[in-house]
Every structure is written in C-alpha cells, then in structure tokens.
Amino acid sequence: MLLRGTDRAAFAVAFVARLRRAGLRVGITETHDLVRALAASPPTSRTVLYWTARVTLVRRHDDLAVFDRVFTTVFDDGPPLPLSRSAVPPKRRDDSVHVTVPGTGSEATAGGEGLPWATLPAPVATGDDLGGEGIDLPDLRPSALAAVAEMPFEELDRAQTEALGATLRTALTHWPQRRGRRHRADPGGRRVALRATIARARRTGWEAITVVRERPLPKPRRVVMLCDVSESMRAQAAAYLQLMRAFTTVADAEVFAFATRLTRLTVPLRDTSPREAIDRAGAAVDDRFGGTRIAANIAALLDSHHGDTVRGGVVVIASDGWDSDPPEVMAAVMARLRRRAYRILWLNPRAGAPGWAPEVGGMAAALPFIDRLLPAATPADLIAAVHHLRDMALTGSAHRPSTGSYI
Structure with a gap:
C-alpha cells in the first residue's frame, strides 16, 4: 500500500504545489477531488496512484507532459522541474495520441505504447465541401405523446x-385537500396540544414552560x-x-x-x-x-x-x-x-x-x-x-x- 500513514490532504496539497510551480493550472476543486479519490480508493501501486492523480488533476491534453514530468520527479527522483511550461517541448497531436503509462517492473510499458488519451473524430464537412448546401443535420422527432397532443x-x-x-x-x-380531524405538532400551529404540553410540564415541576402547538392534518x-x-x-x-x-x-x-x-x-x-x-x-x-x-x-x-x-x-x-x-x-x-x-x-x-x-x-x-x-x-x-x-x-x-x- 502506497502512502501508508501519510496525510492524504497534505500529500495532495504538496503535489499540487509542485504542479503549479511547473506551470500547470490546478485549482482547489481538483485538489479536493484528488483527496476524495485517495480516500475512496487507496492506491495499491504506483500505476493506480498515477491514474488517480491524472484523472482528478489533468483537464487538458496539453498539460499531460508537465504532469508526467512532475510525477516522475516526485517518485523517481528525476531531473529538476522546469520553472515554466514554455520549457517543455510540445507534443505533436496526431489522429490518435498515445501516452506512456508509467510503472515499475512488469507494469512498465514500452516506449511509444500505452493507452490512447483521445481519438479525434473525423472533421465535419463544411458547406463548401457539400456544394453550398450546408451541414445535413438529423430532424428532431417529437415524443409519442407530443406528436398526438392536438389530435382528436x-x-x-x-x-x-x-x-x-x-x-x-x-x-x-x-390533489385538493381538506382539513382533517387529526392533528400534528407544528410550531406555527394555532392550537395548543394539551397532552404534549402537560407531558413536557412533568419535567419542569408541572410548570408549562414549553407550549407545544399543533395544526390539523390535511386529508385528500x-x-x-x-x-x-x-x-x-x-x-x-x-x-x-x-x-x-x-x-x-x-x-x-x-x-x-x-x-x-x-x-x-x-x-x-x-x-x-x-x-x-x-x-x-x-x-x-x-x-x-x-x-x-x-x-x-x-x-x-x-x-x-x-x-x-x-x-x-x-x-x-x-x-x-x-x-x-x-x-x-x-x-x-x-x-x-x-x-x-x-x-x-x-x-x-x-x-x-x-x-x-x-x-x-x-x-x-x-x-x-x-x-x-x-x-x-x-x-x-x-x-x-x-x-x-x-x-x-x-x-x-x-x-x-x-x-x-x-x-
């Protein structure tokens, strides 16, 4: 078990501070999400901790390189972090971008392989490509009842x-209601509940210090x-x-x-x-x-x-x-x-x-x-x-x- 005996909130704040110094924009909401994720699923391996932190802290694809460098530095004692994001070489965005999943031993993946971050959809054809007719959008159909709402x-x-x-x-x-014969306790009621008031007066030497009120219980x-x-x-x-x-x-x-x-x-x-x-x-x-x-x-x-x-x-x-x-x-x-x-x-x-x-x-x-x-x-x-x-x-x-x- 990683982080055994470690304060999860202190770890999350320290890790987010390292990310911010590297130029990654991480807010309080993401930090809170990381603390809750660590409490719900304590990390059993380095890979689990990586994905827990990445899912909760990273919101944009461009921030992946900074996050990977900070994570590697914290857990592998790697090279010092750059002070700004401009020092990180940008990645080329292909149709299907794959990111290496860090791990140890058998969990480590070969360079250039890994899980896809996102698979970009095919570009939507513009009006010029369609011969000036515009984009062909599907027609919205009403529900079964809305289609016959005005039908005889x-x-x-x-x-x-x-x-x-x-x-x-x-x-x-x-449904319309009427005043019933039964009553229920209500601080805003106009009627004094005698039995409940007397029962409470037994605790105060039969002095009715607390007056219990009630109102009629409505009935359909x-x-x-x-x-x-x-x-x-x-x-x-x-x-x-x-x-x-x-x-x-x-x-x-x-x-x-x-x-x-x-x-x-x-x-x-x-x-x-x-x-x-x-x-x-x-x-x-x-x-x-x-x-x-x-x-x-x-x-x-x-x-x-x-x-x-x-x-x-x-x-x-x-x-x-x-x-x-x-x-x-x-x-x-x-x-x-x-x-x-x-x-x-x-x-x-x-x-x-x-x-x-x-x-x-x-x-x-x-x-x-x-x-x-x-x-x-x-x-x-x-x-x-x-x-x-x-x-x-x-x-x-x-x-x-x-x-x-x-x-």
Missing part, C-alpha cells in the same frame, strides 16, 4: 390511448367523476375511461358512467392491468352509445348510498351537455349537487371549438352551478385539466370562484 380522440389508436392514460396517472401528483378530498358514454360521446369515451382509471388508481376516486342509467366503474377500473381494466369497464356499461339523461343520473347518484361521497368532494362531469331531460330539471339537480360538493368541474369536448357558446339547454342550465368549464377534445386538453386540479391543490384557496366561468 377519434384519430388515436389503442396504443396511443394507453400512453395517454399512463401520462395522466403520472401528472396526478397533487374525495373525487367523484361522472362520464357520459352516450352516442354523442362515442369518440371521447375511450380517452375518458383512461382519465377515470387515473382517478381511481391515484386519487382513490369513485367513478360512474351514464347514458340512460348510472353504472359504477370504480371496481373494474382498479384492475392491475390497464388494458383489462378498460375492457372490463366497457363490458360493464351495457347502455352505452344510446340516449342521454344527465339530470336523472345525477339525481340517482345523490339519492343512492354513494351520495355521501359527493359531500365535500370534487365532482368532475365529462359530457357535451346534450340532455333529454328538461332544462329546469337539470337546474334543480345541479343546485342540489352544488350545495353538497366542494368543486364542480365540467369537461366538454365542444368547449374548445372556435365560436362555441354553452347554448344547449342542459349545458346552459348547468353552467351557473359549475366552478369551471374546461375543453376536453384532445390529449392536451385532458392533461391541462389535470394540471388545473394540481394548481387548485397548490394554491389551496378555500373560497369558491365565480360561477359560470369557462375557458
């Missing part, structure tokens, strides 16, 4: 739809999504099922599909395999691609034993607003839903079309009771809707925005 859902194949589902599950990183809000799978939503049904699966696997949501009646899809969409989950959910909805009764299905949800899941939760409705129920029935049901839910988001595939306005009877009746109307006709729209939920969670605003707003 009906033009996506199954693989692209599954990739969209994976992206939606990854994008659901934050429940998510409830209702997806329209009627005939007018045939093109968007597959993509919306991927969004529903993302909610069930990440946000522990309750999801329902409806056309003429309500179908709960929470259990089928929690399957481990994404493809099997979508197939099972599609088979469970036997009234899809038929008529639409939005108001009647929302009322059925509120009247069922699943209606308590809406209380204080975020309700996401995905539909184009075409409803066979009268508008006044829709207004009454949405008023009930508004009083019970924390936020109501409506995803409409028609909302992003130029010149679109919510003039359909069902959509116009529901608009005053929703918090945000978002377009949802492309994969980019669904990802933007998920980011809207993330922003809602990060801002943590407790007030309800103005009703009837849409983008």
Whole structure:
C-alpha cells in the first residue's frame, strides 16, 4: 500500500504545489477531488496512484507532459522541474495520441505504447465541401405523446390511448385537500396540544414552560367523476375511461358512467392491468352509445348510498351537455349537487371549438352551478385539466370562484 500513514490532504496539497510551480493550472476543486479519490480508493501501486492523480488533476491534453514530468520527479527522483511550461517541448497531436503509462517492473510499458488519451473524430464537412448546401443535420422527432397532443380522440389508436392514460396517472401528483380531524405538532400551529404540553410540564415541576402547538392534518378530498358514454360521446369515451382509471388508481376516486342509467366503474377500473381494466369497464356499461339523461343520473347518484361521497368532494362531469331531460330539471339537480360538493368541474369536448357558446339547454342550465368549464377534445386538453386540479391543490384557496366561468 502506497502512502501508508501519510496525510492524504497534505500529500495532495504538496503535489499540487509542485504542479503549479511547473506551470500547470490546478485549482482547489481538483485538489479536493484528488483527496476524495485517495480516500475512496487507496492506491495499491504506483500505476493506480498515477491514474488517480491524472484523472482528478489533468483537464487538458496539453498539460499531460508537465504532469508526467512532475510525477516522475516526485517518485523517481528525476531531473529538476522546469520553472515554466514554455520549457517543455510540445507534443505533436496526431489522429490518435498515445501516452506512456508509467510503472515499475512488469507494469512498465514500452516506449511509444500505452493507452490512447483521445481519438479525434473525423472533421465535419463544411458547406463548401457539400456544394453550398450546408451541414445535413438529423430532424428532431417529437415524443409519442407530443406528436398526438392536438389530435382528436377519434384519430388515436389503442396504443396511443394507453400512453395517454399512463401520462395522466403520472401528472396526478397533487390533489385538493381538506382539513382533517387529526392533528400534528407544528410550531406555527394555532392550537395548543394539551397532552404534549402537560407531558413536557412533568419535567419542569408541572410548570408549562414549553407550549407545544399543533395544526390539523390535511386529508385528500374525495373525487367523484361522472362520464357520459352516450352516442354523442362515442369518440371521447375511450380517452375518458383512461382519465377515470387515473382517478381511481391515484386519487382513490369513485367513478360512474351514464347514458340512460348510472353504472359504477370504480371496481373494474382498479384492475392491475390497464388494458383489462378498460375492457372490463366497457363490458360493464351495457347502455352505452344510446340516449342521454344527465339530470336523472345525477339525481340517482345523490339519492343512492354513494351520495355521501359527493359531500365535500370534487365532482368532475365529462359530457357535451346534450340532455333529454328538461332544462329546469337539470337546474334543480345541479343546485342540489352544488350545495353538497366542494368543486364542480365540467369537461366538454365542444368547449374548445372556435365560436362555441354553452347554448344547449342542459349545458346552459348547468353552467351557473359549475366552478369551471374546461375543453376536453384532445390529449392536451385532458392533461391541462389535470394540471388545473394540481394548481387548485397548490394554491389551496378555500373560497369558491365565480360561477359560470369557462375557458
């Protein structure tokens, strides 16, 4: 073992000082790297020490000659070092430069041989060599999802739809939270933790010198999504099922599909395999691609034993607003839903079309009771809707925005 019992930092500083006197520019960072390298891999031979010092201290090919002379002088007691780099004869740079690896005994290599320092690449042809056409650079291709970000859902194949589902599950990183019943210790809390304060007072003669404060532990809000799978939503049904699966696997949501009646899809969409989950959910909805009764299905949800899941939760409705129920029935049901839910988001595939306005009877009746109307006709729209939920969670605003707003 070389340098046994030697202070590694003292050795590195002394060796770097010799290199600097020879004209090699070595900074504090390189010196620190050498100390760490010697600690991580103690040198077992002269060759190992050479490569450890060379890798950590030498940054340019022109400095190799100075480094080799200093290393040889220190360990071989060779000729005195030159005081400047100009005294060192420059090496000719060939296409493949080889440097002799110093060593002792069998480790010594013959002159002119060794490991290559660098193999220079072939020169790039200039515009004159190409006949004035310039350099032919490869075209950058977008990712699989970025290429179809603005593509309508009906033009996506199954693989692209599954990739969209994976992206939606990854994008659901934050979710709106509510105040929970449990508390945790926090110096900035407003409430005094009586048990913890009394427990600490036992150490100070029952004098409450240290007051422990606590704050409520936040709890994720429940998510409830209702997806329209009627005939007018045939093109968007597959993509919306991927969004529903993302909610069930990440946000522990309750999801329902409806056309003429309500179908709960929470259990089928929690399957481990994404493809099997979508197939099972599609088979469970036997009234899809038929008529639409939005108001009647929302009322059925509120009247069922699943209606308590809406209380204080975020309700996401995905539909184009075409409803066979009268508008006044829709207004009454949405008023009930508004009083019970924390936020109501409506995803409409028609909302992003130029010149679109919510003039359909069902959509116009529901608009005053929703918090945000978002377009949802492309994969980019669904990802933007998920980011809207993330922003809602990060801002943590407790007030309800103005009703009837849409983008």
